[in-house]
Amino acid sequence: MRYISTRGGSVDRRFSEVLMEGLAPDGGLYVPATYPKVDDTTLRHWRSLSYAELALQIVSLYIDDIPAHELRAIIASTYTPEVFGSAQIVPLQRLDESTALLNLSNGPTFAFKDIAMQFLGNLFEAELGRRGARLNILGATSGDTGSAAEYAMRGKQNVQVFMLSPRGRMSPFQQAQMFSLQDKNIHNLVVEGSFDTCQDIVKAVSADLAFKRQYDIGTVNSINWARLLAQVVYYFSGYFQATNDNSERVSFCVPSGNFGNICAGHVARMMGLPIEKLVLATNENDVLDEFFKTGRYRVRSSRETMVTSSPSMDISKASNFERFIFDLLGRDAHRVGDLFDLELSQRGQFCLTEQETACIARYGFVSGKSTHLDRLQTISHTWQRHRTMIDPHTADGVKVAREHLRSGIPTIVLETALPLKFQDIIREAIGQEAPRPVPVTSMEQRPRRCELIAPSADEVKAYMERHCSR
Ligand SMILES: *Cc1c(COP(=O)(O)O)cnc(C)c1O
Numbered sequence: 001m002r003y004i005s006t007r008g009g010s011v012d013r014r015f016s017e018v019l020m021e022g023l024a025p026d027g028g029l030y031v032p033a034t035y036p037k038v039d040d041t042t043l044r045h046w047r048s049l050s051y052a053e054l055a056l057q058i059v060s061l062y063i064d065d066i067p068a069h070e071l072r073a074i075i076a077s078t079y080t081p082e083v084f085g086s087a088q089i090v091p092l093q094r095l096d097e098s099t100a101l102l103n104l105s106n107g108p109t110f111a112f113k114d115i116a117m118q119f120l121g122n123l124f125e126a127e128l129g130r131r132g133a134r135l136n137i138l139g140a141t142s143g144d145t146g147s148a149a150e151y152a153m154r155g156k157q158n159v160q161v162f163m164l165s166p167r168g169r170m171s172p173f174q175q176a177q178m179f180s181l182q183d184k185n186i187h188n189l190v191v192e193g194s195f196d197t198c199q200d201i202v203k204a205v206s207a208d209l210a211f212k213r214q215y216d217i218g219t220v221n222s223i224n225w226a227r228l229l230a231q232v233v234y235y236f237s238g239y240f241q242a243t244n245d246n247s248e249r250v251s252f253c254v255p256s257g258n259f260g261n262i263c264a265g266h267v268a269r270m271m272g273l274p275i276e277k278l279v280l281a282t283n284e285n286d287v288l289d290e291f292f293k294t295g296r297y298r299v300r301s302s303r304e305t306m307v308t309s310s311p312s313m314d315i316s317k318a319s320n321f322e323r324f325i326f327d328l329l330g331r332d333a334h335r336v337g338d339l340f341d342l343e344l345s346q347r348g349q350f351c352l353t354e355q356e357t358a359c360i361a362r363y364g365f366v367s368g369k370s371t372h373l374d375r376l377q378t379i380s381h382t383w384q385r386h387r388t389m390i391d392p393h394t395a396d397g398v399k400v401a402r403e404h405l406r407s408g409i410p411t412i413v414l415e416t417a418l419p420l421k422f423q424d425i426i427r428e429a430i431g432q433e434a435p436r437p438v439p440v441t442s443m444e445q446r447p448r449r450c451e452l453i454a455p456s457a458d459e460v461k462a463y464m465e466r467h468c469s470r
Contacts, residue, residue, distance in 0.1 A: 001062045002033045003225065006326040007341070008333025015063040016127050019226045020135075022219055027341065028333070029322050030225045035270040036061040043246045043273075046236060051089035052079040055233045062229055066126070074122045083107060083118060090115070090234045092241035092412070095386050098405050101394070101415045102238040109177060110418040111312075112261065113148035115234060116227035121152030123226055124159055134158040135218045136468045138205060138460075140198035141165050144312050144417065147177045149220045154183040162187045162464055164198035167452070172444075173421055179448040187467060188450035189460065196302055197455050204457035211461060215468045222260040223319050231264030232271075238412045239273055246274060251411045253279035253401035255310070255393040256288055259318040261414060266324055269364055276409050280367040281400035283310045283375075288318055292367035295357030297321070297339075298349035309372050309425045310392040312417070328352075328359055368400035375399070379419075379429035389434050391417040392425050 003013040009026030018030045038046075046054055056075050063071060081087050085106035094100045107114025128135055135158065139149060146163045153161045163178070167190045170178075179188055191198050206212055206219075220227075235252065242250050252275060254262040262280055269275040282289045284306045291297045300316040308314055322340055329335050343350040370378075378395040382388050390398060397413040405411060419426050419434035426434050453459050 001036075001064055003030045004033050005029070006031055006322050006333060007337045014065040015226075016065050019123060019127060019224070020218065022221055022224050028336070029223055029320070029326075031323055031326060032062055032225075035267060038272045040246055047240045047246075050087075051233070051237055052076050054236060055079055055230070058233050058236065059229055070126060074126055075119070078119045078122050084114075088237070088241070090237050092238060093388070095382070095388065095398075098407075098410055099398070099401060100242055100410060100412050101388070101390070101398075102234065102241075102412050103415050104234060105391075105415055105418045107148075108151040109144065109147040110421055111144045111148060112231075112414065112416045113144055114151065116230035117148040117152040117220065119230040120220060120224065120226050121156055121159075124153070125156045128158040134216050135160075136215050136464065137161045137220055138202055138217050138464070139163050139219060139221075140195065140202045141170075141178075142195040142311065142314075143170050143174045144421075145220075145222070147174060150178055150181055150186050150188075152220075154181055154186055156185065160185045160187065160468060162189060162460070162467075164189045164191050164201060164453075164460070166190075166195050166198055167192050169195065171421070171424075173423070173440075176444045176446075176448075179450045180443050180446040182446070182449060186449075187463075189453045189463065190450050191453055191455050193455040201455065201457050201460055205460055205464075208457075208461070215464060217464075221319065222258045228260060228264050228267065228320070228323075231261060232267050234414075235265050235268035235275070236273060238414075239275070242410055242412055249274045249276040249409055251275065251277040251279055251401075251404070251406070251409055253281055253397045253404070253411055253413045255281045255313060255397040255414065255416050257313040257315045257318070259288065259320040259324065261416070263320045263323050266327070266363065266365075270327070275364060276406070277366055277404060277411075278364045279401055279404045279411065280365060281396045282367070282369045283308045283313045283396050284369070284371055285314050285316070286369045287315065288321070289367045289369040291321075292360060292365050295352040295354075295360070296349060297344075297351075299344065301348075309375055309422070310370075310396050312393055313396065324363075328363060329356060366404055368403050370396040370399040375425060376429045379426065383430045389419045389426065389430070390415065391419040391422050393417055 003018045005011050005024035005028035007026040007028030091103050104112035153159050256262050265278050305316040339350040375392045375395040378399045394415045401411045401413050423433050
């Protein structure tokens with residue numbers, strides 16, 4: 001499989017190059033040159049496979065520059081019951097006739113990001129070993145991404161992680177999860193400031209190309225194609241668990257922020273998985289709901305971006321969105337460049353033409369939004385009706401899924417985190433806390449490893465110079 005850029009620059013990459021590069025040199029996102037189509041015979045075969053076997057079949061369609069036995073070993077060591085808590089890896093849980101949850105959050109950090117990040121960690125280690133190279137990952141986090149990245153990279157050969165987080169802004173649970181890691185290759189840098197301060201420092205350090213090259217700085221952004229690819233697999237698994245044969249159709253409802261998770265659903269649908277609708281759920285930060293209803297994409301300022309009780313969806317723009325727009329516009333890279341390079345940077349928004357907007361339906365997308373009150377009601381309702389505790393992000397999904405139900409077509413809501421990560425809203429909704437497994441309690445008692453650092457790119461560079469692997 002070859003990879004091209006959504007901006008049409010003349011790039012022609014293979015998987016491992018895309019893996020290490022992240023963003024394309026012309027500023028676009030990497031996408032596969034085509035989506036391999038799966039037919040009924042293949043689907044029938046895949047239905048009987050274990051999660052790891054299914055993952056190997058799917059990702060092999062997109063990776064042809066890693067030896068097959070190596071890829072098999074990477075996947076076999078990634079998707080194990082020990083890491084993900086069950087043999088199914090992503091067990092489906094029926095709520096009622098029409099709705100089911102796909103449990104994606106039983107990995108090490110209790111959020112769905114583990115599924116892709118654990119794969120990425122093992123891919124990086126193998127690729128660096130092959131190249132005899134090293135990687136220093138620099139990132140900023142307000143919660144889930146940072147911990148998923150650290151748990152995926154801890155103890156890995158030739159990889160160091162430098163993760164900036166805003167002091168006192170993460171939940172106590174998220175702090176404990178990250179700061180209790182004792183691995184020497186993990187560096188928690190706590191910055192006096194907001195998430196935006198952290199993000200700006202990462203951008204400033206990355207903009208110093210000489211420094212970046214000298215220290216082999218990389219990222220684990222959600223725009224990395226390898227992360228998206230790993231997520232395609234659970235759409236297939238969810239479909240097989242929810243249906244008896246391949247004549248049935250299902251819809252998926254996805255709590256969305258940066259459009260990574262649901263973009264993987266789009267890829268699965270393009271490959272021929274019988275998905276009826278892709279239902280996108282936002283919280284009060286409704287950039288994407290607005291787009292799917294009107295064809296207008298308007299990036300929000302940080303002042304306009306609200307702090308909500310489903311914080312991992314508090315986005316001002318959706319970094320993976322360009323991949324879908326590329327397909328929607330018939331892969332017209334020129335038009336994509338006009339929209340994202342010109343209109344967005346000059347006016348902070350773009351509007352599709354009426355004709356282009358009309359195409360959205362062909363791709364199965366519909367959307368809805370949810371508020372704090374909706375989350376409280378949905379968490380409470382799901383607890384009372386089904387004795388199931390769901391986290392606030394999943395609640396956004398369940399709420400919006402209910403508005404789009406169609407008879408005869410089950411909707412699978414992607415569960416994106418466990419409720420124990422967000423005790424405040426759980427207590428507010430149902431008057432008790434989510435149960436905490438024993439390892440979680442002991443995690444909060446472990447000594448903390450983090451370093452307070454001044455909010456300056458130079459300070460961060462100086463720290464990295466002292467600690468980067470050579
Ligand atoms: C990251 C995250 C999301 C948003 O996922 P995207 O891929 O950015 O759309 C939703 N819920 C939780 C719990 C997350 O951690």
